[in-house]
Amino acid sequence: MLYDIGIALLRIIVIFAVALLFVAYLTYLERKVIGHMQVRMGPMRVGPHGLLQPIADGLKLFFKEDIVPTEAYRLTFYFAPLLCLICALILFAVIPVDKNFMITRLNIGLLYILSIASVGVMGIILAGWASGSKYSLLGGLRSAAQMFSYEIFLGFSLIGPLMIAGSLDLVKIVEAQKIPLIVYQPVAFVIYIIAALGEINRVPFDLPEAESELVAGFHTEYSGMKFAYFFLAEYANMLIVSAIATIVFLAGWKGPILPGWMWFLIKMFIFVYFFIWVRATFPRYRYDQFMRIGWKIMLPIVLANILVTGVVMMLVRG
Amino acid sequence: MAVKEEQQFKELMAKGTSLGQVDEDIMRQNIRTQDLWVNMGPQHPSTHGVLRLILALQGERIVDTEIVIGYLHRGTEKLAEARTYHQIIPLTDRLDYLASPAMNFGYVLAVEKLAGIEVPERAEYIRVLMAELARISSHLLWLATHALDIGAMTVFLYCFREREMVLDLFEMATGGRLTTSYYRIGGVAHDLPEGFLDKVKEFCEIFPKRVQDYDDLLYSNRIWLSRTVNVAKISAEKGLALGLSGPSIRGSGVNWDLRRANPYSVYDKLDFEVAVFDGCDVYARYLVRRKEMLESCKIVKQCVEYLEKTEGPVMAKVPKVFKPPAGEVYFATEAPKGELGYYIVSDGSNKPYRLKIRTPSFANLIALPEMVKGQMVADVIAAIGSIDVVLGEVDR
Numbered sequence: 001m002l003y004d005i006g007i008a009l010l011r012i013i014v015i016f017a018v019a020l021l022f023v024a025y026l027t028y029l030e031r032k033v034i035g036h037m038q039v040r041m042g043p044m045r046v047g048p049h050g051l052l053q054p055i056a057d058g059l060k061l062f063f064k065e066d067i068v069p070t071e072a073y074r075l076t077f078y079f080a081p082l083l084c085l086i087c088a089l090i091l092f093a094v095i096p097v098d099k100n101f102m103i104t105r106l107n108i109g110l111l112y113i114l115s116i117a118s119v120g121v122m123g124i125i126l127a128g129w130a131s132g133s134k135y136s137l138l139g140g141l142r143s144a145a146q147m148f149s150y151e152i153f154l155g156f157s158l159i160g161p162l163m164i165a166g167s168l169d170l171v172k173i174v175e176a177q178k179i180p181l182i183v184y185q186p187v188a189f190v191i192y193i194i195a196a197l198g199e200i201n202r203v204p205f206d207l208p209e210a211e212s213e214l215v216a217g218f219h220t221e222y223s224g225m226k227f228a229y230f231f232l233a234e235y236a237n238m239l240i241v242s243a244i245a246t247i248v249f250l251a252g253w254k255g256p257i258l259p260g261w262m263w264f265l266i267k268m269f270i271f272v273y274f275f276i277w278v279r280a281t282f283p284r285y286r287y288d289q290f291m292r293i294g295w296k297i298m299l300p301i302v303l304a305n306i307l308v309t310g311v312v313m314m315l316v317r318g
Numbered sequence: 319m320a321v322k323e324e325q326q327f328k329e330l331m332a333k334g335t336s337l338g339q340v341d342e343d344i345m346r347q348n349i350r351t352q353d354l355w356v357n358m359g360p361q362h363p364s365t366h367g368v369l370r371l372i373l374a375l376q377g378e379r380i381v382d383t384e385i386v387i388g389y390l391h392r393g394t395e396k397l398a399e400a401r402t403y404h405q406i407i408p409l410t411d412r413l414d415y416l417a418s419p420a421m422n423f424g425y426v427l428a429v430e431k432l433a434g435i436e437v438p439e440r441a442e443y444i445r446v447l448m449a450e451l452a453r454i455s456s457h458l459l460w461l462a463t464h465a466l467d468i469g470a471m472t473v474f475l476y477c478f479r480e481r482e483m484v485l486d487l488f489e490m491a492t493g494g495r496l497t498t499s500y501y502r503i504g505g506v507a508h509d510l511p512e513g514f515l516d517k518v519k520e521f522c523e524i525f526p527k528r529v530q531d532y533d534d535l536l537y538s539n540r541i542w543l544s545r546t547v548n549v550a551k552i553s554a555e556k557g558l559a560l561g562l563s564g565p566s567i568r569g570s571g572v573n574w575d576l577r578r579a580n581p582y583s584v585y586d587k588l589d590f591e592v593a594v595f596d597g598c599d600v601y602a603r604y605l606v607r608r609k610e611m612l613e614s615c616k617i618v619k620q621c622v623e624y625l626e627k628t629e630g631p632v633m634a635k636v637p638k639v640f641k642p643p644a645g646e647v648y649f650a651t652e653a654p655k656g657e658l659g660y661y662i663v664s665d666g667s668n669k670p671y672r673l674k675i676r677t678p679s680f681a682n683l684i685a686l687p688e689m690v691k692g693q694m695v696a697d698v699i700a701a702i703g704s705i706d707v708v709l710g711e712v713d714r
Contacts, residue, residue, distance in 0.1 A: 038475040134356050283541045284469025286696045
């Protein structure tokens, strides 16, 4: 009993420490990769090649003055960033890095992730509402519309693969894949990636925080650690959607020669790199265009994909 | 439901109105919609300096726009009245600080017309060369910030890379990077330094390839198209009525470029095309400036060819104490942003009695509310970018 708790605690500590470290260094990675894509160096000052930059950033944010606008609803204003961060971090609990390495194995793992992610959106809406600023409010409204609708496509795009895998348990989904599901479900994969970009608010769909229009959208009024929570949550979410893509479409930890967790990380960082690359390449969609793409193009495609998957499964399996 | 509404409901039902109709009537009477007023600027990441806009929004749609200017007012015109004609040149630098040679150019041409000074041909070619380099650098900065506003971050840094090359050229020739003050009444301050023309040629070789880089990222990018095509439209008639000029009006299909329409300096001896597109939208204005950069590059090459072959003075004989005859003059040139006019009233002394500057950005900015009416908030940003305002010019 005690032994089990000890092991569980150890796992929690290891996975969370690694997750937080990854999240912090993801900011560094992004700045470096984009920097080199844009013919510049990225961070270079703190430590060799700027390696200590994320730590310096964290310290800076930690010691910043904590400003609360007079118009803000205090309680909600404090609560919103925490909600965002907590929702992002507890998602790591069910991610199977290797066959036996995860904090907990839920038989409804995927459903858990989707539902917790939806709660995370509430944090952003609350932040926009509680700030008492028009820019924040517009940003919050945008994200309400955007993230809720894109969650739908995200969920629907995962249904096709789920039908083939036959389980919501992330471990079983991986084990069901002799050939990575991306081969059977290319359409669902593409839709998933697009919806994921929308879900994690990244270019070309970074409308809630559209810098040039809404200053910084929902987190305009946030500073110091509260801002850092949003920031961390955003990058944690990026890791999560990459991890789900790895598990559902690229057969998770499976791969020759290298140990499982290594394969998992390699595959996950392919997606992370892709998201960063997209940011360096594309302009931003306008809010209404973005919603139109979602409801008028992506939704029918996703539904058709589910239908076709079902029909083919009926025919093949009898 | 409030008591009042319940009463209304009963009254309407008594009249025999249908239930749906009743609902609608009550809604109309009791639910007011109100415009949301948003203050954009003067501290805002994409109002390009200190422009302040007050937007009235219905949801995300623009109902009304008010432009508030004056945050960068330095009284250039009044200052000029207390300075000699030579001393005014550095003031003109600071109008459109992104293309200071072009600003100098208009001023010295106006003064020369007033005093009837003949400028050596070599000096004219040097002036055109610098002015066109300034046009390239100004348009590069425009493309950079415009793309950044629409979210394309990489274009920004690519453009700055090339702009840096132009600024290095300015530094080499004049010692200054932004405020060059290179032009003089009757010519230019000094001849070009050794090796300068080779550097310019090098730049002209590289530049078209770099424009290809930007095109790869923007020209037929679906997102870029959906953000710019049919956005912030303005018809040629409306544009002309509002005094729109330069690339902004050429994007509405008006073939009006002072370098061609009213050739000054040596532009009539140079071979270039005027970029005109008739989309009337943000994309057309993008195409105009994009083509203008390439055309300017062509002009620069021709100037280099001439300058390499010839030698000669770069200054006309202008007395140290310069007193133009009494009278007045208006002279307009094609600055990167549009028609730049200097109106000088001279009373025969060594200082102008009055200097009025018709700056393109000021006139172009007035067309902004017309462009963005009924558009989304995000389009305001695209529209501001597409008319390419520089606040130093707007406020003077």
